[in-house]
Amino acid sequence: MQQTIIVQKESSNGVGTAGFVLSLISLCLSFIPGIGWFIWFLGLILSFIGIFGNPKGLAITGFIISLIDLIILIAIFGTLASILP
Numbered sequence: 001m002q003q004t005i006i007v008q009k010e011s012s013n014g015v016g017t018a019g020f021v022l023s024l025i026s027l028c029l030s031f032i033p034g035i036g037w038f039i040w041f042l043g044l045i046l047s048f049i050g051i052f053g054n055p056k057g058l059a060i061t062g063f064i065i066s067l068i069d070l071i072i073l074i075a076i077f078g079t080l081a082s083i084l085p
Contacts, residue, residue, distance in 0.1 A: 011054055011055065012055075013050050013053040013054060013055055013056070013058065013059055015046050015049050015050040015053060015059070016046070016047060016049075016050025016051070016053060016055075016056065016057075016058045016059025016062065017050070017058050017059075018046050018050075019042075019043050019044070019045070019046030019047030019048070019049070019050050019058075019059055019062040019063070019066075020043075020047065020050075020058040020059065020061055020062030020065070021043075021062075022039055022040075022042050022043030022046060022047075022062070023040075023043035023044070023047060023061075023062040023063075023065040023066045023069065024062075024065065025039055025043070026039040026040040026043050026065075026066070026069050027065055027068070027069050027072070030069055030072045030073055030076060031076060033076070033077065033080070036069075036073055036076075037073060040066060040069050040070065040073060043062060043065075043066050043069075044063065044066040044067075044070075046062070047059050047060075047062035047063040047065075047066055048063060050062070051063060
């Protein structure tokens with residue numbers, strides 16, 4: 001009797017995962033103006049590109065975190081601009 005073996009390869013979205021990780025790093029480093037903006041931008045772009053791949057979960061989460069981080073970065077930048085002469 002022959003046995004049939006079925007191997008299923010799970011698909012992954014490397015770009016979306018990278019965008020998610022960069023978004024989390026940017027959220028943690030948002031108090032550093034130069035690095036926070038650069039990592040935020042990379043996370044936003046990679047998450048946006050990852051939305052068009054499958055699976056979309058981490059890419060969408062990374063995109064939402066990037067948008068929340070944008071609000072935080074603008075608030076920090078506004079605070080620094082009002083403090084400095």
